[in-house]
Amino acid sequence: MILYIVCASIMFAGCDDTSQSSNSIEQITQEAADHAGIDRKDVAAVVEGNVITHKQVNAYIEEFRQQNNLVSNQAYKEYLDNNGITQDDIRYRAIKELVDTVLIEVDAARHDISISQEDIVAQINKLASKYPNKTAWREALKGAGYTEDAYRANIKKTLLINALYDNVIPEVEPTHEQIEEYAVVVAPTLIGKRSSQILFSSDDYAIAYETLLKIVNGADFSAMAIKYSIDSSALDGGDMGWDCINTFIRPYQTALDRLDVGEVSPVIQSGFGYHIILCTERYDAPLNSQGNIDIDAIPPDILDYIIQMMSSVLKKDTYNTYIGNLEATATLAVFDEQGEQIPLETVGFATQTTNL
Numbered sequence: 001m002i003l004y005i006v007c008a009s010i011m012f013a014g015c016d017d018t019s020q021s022s023n024s025i026e027q028i029t030q031e032a033a034d035h036a037g038i039d040r041k042d043v044a045a046v047v048e049g050n051v052i053t054h055k056q057v058n059a060y061i062e063e064f065r066q067q068n069n070l071v072s073n074q075a076y077k078e079y080l081d082n083n084g085i086t087q088d089d090i091r092y093r094a095i096k097e098l099v100d101t102v103l104i105e106v107d108a109a110r111h112d113i114s115i116s117q118e119d120i121v122a123q124i125n126k127l128a129s130k131y132p133n134k135t136a137w138r139e140a141l142k143g144a145g146y147t148e149d150a151y152r153a154n155i156k157k158t159l160l161i162n163a164l165y166d167n168v169i170p171e172v173e174p175t176h177e178q179i180e181e182y183a184v185v186v187a188p189t190l191i192g193k194r195s196s197q198i199l200f201s202s203d204d205y206a207i208a209y210e211t212l213l214k215i216v217n218g219a220d221f222s223a224m225a226i227k228y229s230i231d232s233s234a235l236d237g238g239d240m241g242w243d244c245i246n247t248f249i250r251p252y253q254t255a256l257d258r259l260d261v262g263e264v265s266p267v268i269q270s271g272f273g274y275h276i277i278l279c280t281e282r283y284d285a286p287l288n289s290q291g292n293i294d295i296d297a298i299p300p301d302i303l304d305y306i307i308q309m310m311s312s313v314l315k316k317d318t319y320n321t322y323i324g325n326l327e328a329t330a331t332l333a334v335f336d337e338q339g340e341q342i343p344l345e346t347v348g349f350a351t352q353t354t355n356l
Contacts, residue, residue: 196277
């Protein structure tokens with residue numbers, strides 16, 4: 001490992017001795033290939049002493065094509081043409097993704113973060129439980145272009161990234177100016193309705209219908225929710241919040257879409273039971289006298305949602321910077337299929353560190 005650290009300083013410190021740098025890179029690559037038990041010509045990249053082979057890169061590209069319904073050469077060509085990219089661009093993208101995966105695993109180990117097989121299996125079982133049986137689950141994986149091994153690797157990487165997010169990536173609080181700039185863009189897209197509900201069990205249609213009649217005849221909806229609803233929202237008079245920042249089941253959303261403010265739905269059935277729904281408010285982005293978004297008039301819970309979105313964007317940016325710094329400080333070299341070294345910038349790797 002000392003050898004790799006010494007060589008990394010030669011590779012990335014801007015050494016003027018090109019032959020020494022090239023010899024060092026070749027030495028690292030040959031030693032990594034020997035350690036992995038493969039031919040030097042099979043090396044697509046070497047990162048922190050780990051080898052990525054051309055076979056792995058080709059497999060990644062094949063999975064990408066499967067997942068995006070680009071199996072036929074014609075479909076693949078049209079995809080490349082429509083996006084203004086080449087097969088080399090796809091290959092570089094695959095190499096970068098595979099290298100970053102190694103860097104994430106190495107960095108996680110450096111921070112004593114590990115993902116056990118039990119963690120992976122538990123996550124997969126959680127997702128698979130949404131399907132009626134194992135056959136349906138496997139068919140879903142196949143339809144999405146994943147092998148079980150590839151999906152397992154993807155789950156492991158996702159769990160590692162989440163762990164890095166929680167333990168390593170610093171939190172970044174958005175400034176007031178950032179919130180305002182972001183809100184101006186996002187607020188107009190969050191058109192929606194606020195609603196309240198009274199939820200009855202699937203055995204209580206008669207009670208639900210009687211309650212609806214009481215409401216139609218003037219009974220207070222909140223009071224009825226507190227008295228009858230079996231949902232936790234009963235404590236808030238049945239308030240369910242805004243549909244533009246929450247996800248409701250289809251029967252509920254369909255019924256709400258048909259309501260104007262102040263209107264009450266008929267008794268609606270879903271897998272949870274019977275619902276009575278009241279549309280309480282409608283949200284359209286508020287404008288000030290100059291016709292601009294009025295930040296102060298955005299409902300507090302919608303503004304909180306916008307701030308959470310902004311925080312997520314900032315944390316994602318911080319994570320990308322963090323990964324870029326790992327790239328810039330790693331012992332890393334990339335090769336084409338003829339064994340010629342490819343400049344790291346060409347592949348898209350960061351070569352200089354940035355302050356977090």
